[in-house]
Amino acid sequence: MLKLAMLITDKYVLSMKFLVLLLLSMLYFVAANHGQSVQFRKLTSNQGLSHNTVYAISQDEKGQMWFATREGLNRYDSYQIKNYYIKDSLPGVSPDKIAAILCKKDSIYIATEDGLYIYDQKTDQIARSQALLARLSVLCLFKSAANVYVGTTNGLFKLAGNTSRLISPKNSAVRAMEQLSPDRFLISIGNKLEIIDKEGKVWKTFDAHTFAPLAVGNFDVFNMYKDGRGFIWLCTNHGLYYFDNDRQAFVRLHFSHAESREVNTVRAITSTDKDLLYIGTENGLYTYQLSTGKSENYGQSFDNSPKKLNDKAVYSAFLAKDGSIWLGTYFGGINYIPSNTYAFERIMAQDNGKGLSGKAVSQMMEDSNRNIWIGTEDGGITIYNPLKDSYSYINKTTSPFYLSINNVHAIHADGYGNIWVGTFLGGLHKFDLKTQQTTIYTNKPGDTNSLSSDNVYAIYRDSRGTLWIGNQAGVNIFNYQTGNFSRFRPEVFGNKFIYDITEDKNGDIWFCTRFAGIYRYNPIGGSFNHYSADGPNPVLTSNQVISLYQDSKQDLWFGSLGGGVMLFDFKSDTFKSFTTADGLPNNNVYGILEDGAGYMWLTTNRGLSKYDPATAHFTNYNNKYGLPSNQFNFKSYLKSSEGSLYFGSINGLCFFHPEKIAAKHPLVPLIFTDFQLFNKTVIPSAHSVLPKQIDYTHHIKLSYNQNVFTINYAAIDYANPGSTNYAYYLKGFEDRWNYVSGKNSITYTNLSPGNYTFYVMALTADGAPQSVQRSIEITVMPLFTRPS
8 A cells, every 4th residue: 555655744643534544444445346447438620629739627517527738728518629719819829828827607718828817608708817017927716705816927916806016025926726625725935835724824834944845946836736625736847746734744755666856747636526536747647545555546548548547647636526636747638537327337358457358248146146248259258246346367378267269159057066168279278166277179170079069058957967069060059978079950950050049938949049039949848940031931030040039928039130120929929020100229239238127238230229018119329428339249248147238249248237228317507509590609798689599698689580490409518429319499480309319509590570488408318308498589570560
């Protein structure tokens, strides 16, 4: 465990309050759970940022994110980035190089080398502050109650309304400020740290004698941050410090085992309301858990990996209202870690022993110890322990259990103490849990007692104790006494590609084939039923049947390629199919599971779908909702003993508790973003139909010939951008809601003179309201009006 070291001359110790916090805050930990690595999303100049150097980040009351860059101010609403530039400046200065920003009600305070500017959200304009007209270089901004404090190269100013007052000595640079108590502040001024009151009176000074690092000639404080527990952190070029308010002393936090100048150059910090710190350095991002001392470093990736930053120099950090973490970098723009509002969790491929051994997930199995065995097509087997959040692996190099090849397609526990694994090209593997031995069975040309193919896709032991093996050359039965295989009904299966096998409630065995439909075998009478999509009376919608699931009613569901999902009716011996015409997002169905409430979950090439048998309604989810991929993988699904659903994709594993998906989702802000007349944006002004920005406008009056207009709106959702569905209607023109999926603009043409009200609301994937309802009144005036 990393240790907190005190760097003060009189060797103060940590306060008891902080020690208790360190010991007890283990109760909270929001770092990546279940092996889910931190995933970064990026916003750069390619997505519309005005510059890739981001010095500061903030969020306004509406929920929009604001970024201060090397060249310009940027606003992001989860759909698009809008750039703002300062026009009023002196030659030779850089007003668009923004050092800090502060959101206060409907205003954004902007710190520049050319003074203080304020952006007015109502008018969508930037103007020089009337309270601080001097063209001073502004270094930091701080808000306390109704007051704004402005740190400059010429001292600290206190703003109140349109007036300002210098409350510190002149010619002293104030670089950072934080609030200790209602009437006490900690500031970095000159080469000292001071505690002042709200009028600037100095109550305590820390200099080289009371805080040793200040004796270093180049000691700089980049930033101060107050976490959710009230502790203040100093970001410096000589490490990260915590201020112990009880002892009036500073404490060094060693958050990395390997220290260097890059690691010790800490420019930014933020935290969750738990005990996890996000520390931005010149060596990337560090997460540090106070309760355990556990530290993780996220460096730079040159291939745009979502598991790493795109630039290791982190200059700013911010915790948004939805729990997402935002980082500003020097060359990489914005990197942010989204919150997971839809409760879809993921396990991704990692090479550090904390995730999957491969990214293409195939069949899964739960053993008697509740471990999840996860087959992959490119990395062998990962054994995941959900209770311990730990991983172990079986592959070509492990022992005693090992694989001849890492391409796994089938895993099955036979109930006799053996786990069987089918591979592509590597045959069938038996792991004997009692003897801890691995036995590999392969095809031996000319030997009919060997496997008929080394490409094994299905393994199933039925209620009679028969172990069935399905491969690319038919069906084999394993003889436990001799250790040999027999070919099952080669006249029926021949070289058919068997993809799945199961036993139904009547004891019949079902075989799903890759190209020849479905076979049903009655072991008592030895008879077969063949169901096909061919011939004059086809009963299937596809002959490519790749998955089979028996639900709680013991009904059978079959997933297919191109034919959707098919439900078998035992009474009529027929199938009912569900396809895109019924609401499925795609007709390739890879996996099928039933949750505890009776909903069916299906994986496809276009995401995940939930089917409600009571209403025959499909609710569809894609990667915008947090799935690891839209393309899931063949026969990769598992329901664990505690009710979690696991689905494998071509890029990792998705798992979730269905009741959490069905739970009420938090409301998201819904804002109006644009108003257009004849496809041209209306600029707010006193002489415009919009005196203020549309989101601040309640009533719009249009002339008779301004009857073609467009309204844009956006639900701000940083966790799942673009996933929100919408519904709208124009009262006075129509009398029912229009449900338009993710479309976030609407155009009306040739409206008759009259009074209208436009209503819009955001919806979740299953159609539940996800925002408050917004409205705007619109009046279209007639050509002539009667004089009053």
